[in-house]
Amino acid sequence: MLDPQDRVPLYQQLADRIRSRIADGELEAGDRVPSEAELVAEYGVSRITARKSIGLLREEGVVYTRQGQGSFIGPEEARKARRRRGQRYVEIAEDLERRIRDEEWRPEPPLPSEQRFAQHYDVSVSTVRRAIAILRERGMLVTVPGKGTYLACD
Template identity: 45%
Template sequence: MLDYDGDTHLYLQIAAILRGRVAELDSGHPVPSEADIQSEFGVARTTARRAIHVLREEGLIYTVQGEGTFVGAPDAAPREPRKVPLYRQIAQDLQEKIEAGELAPRRPIPAENTLQQQYDVARETVRRAMALLREEGWIYTVQARGSYVSPEESWPRD
């Protein structure tokens, strides 16, 4: 239980709780995401990020961009590398929804926050997926409005 009124910062309290959990896990085991920590402890994303940073600085965990955070050191962890980076998986899922008609042309695609929560990833991972879809012609972005499915004639052809 967190002591919101105590003299110890919340991120340090969360780091202490996570430190105990991590000690019971094998090297290479995934650690809860920032979003999971944020949800579990009812704190801001910055607080969750700072707690993870403490454990990373202590050498208890490591992060692989686009894949997650894991117990141990990167060179000692027997984890299976992803076959497809998460941002590519998100882009592929959205592309399939567009092709299937679940996301209609000139209609908005789900917001960044929605995709972050749905896939339990960082904002940058979602932005990389969106950039890929934009580059390929599946979506376009209107400043201050959001991203939309491109008209069908703009879709890439095989």
């Protein structure tokens, strides 16, 4: 299920779930995406959340919508581009790890904001969040809700 307590908005969590289903091969190019009603029933979200998730995926080129027929996984070219973009967060995590090891930042104050990193790397904030999550899992960063992300003290 989705986590309403997570800092990542529900519509982004749902979009991530759909992307995972694509990456796992459960949904392929040309397949119909579950309808808003199906997403509501399956994930326990509001119709607005389901609609916003599909809208986000449409903006990213992952899905396209046909009037009166529903939304479908994008063509193979869009799927391949999505895969290439999908690895960008790993590259960003590696770059941030290098910068941490080079002591570019100190434990205080917090690191630059997610928005600033997103601008620097020319990616979405959700891509930056995924990169930061990798470094948190490795014990390199600590995020304090409402205060920011800090270097973890050894």
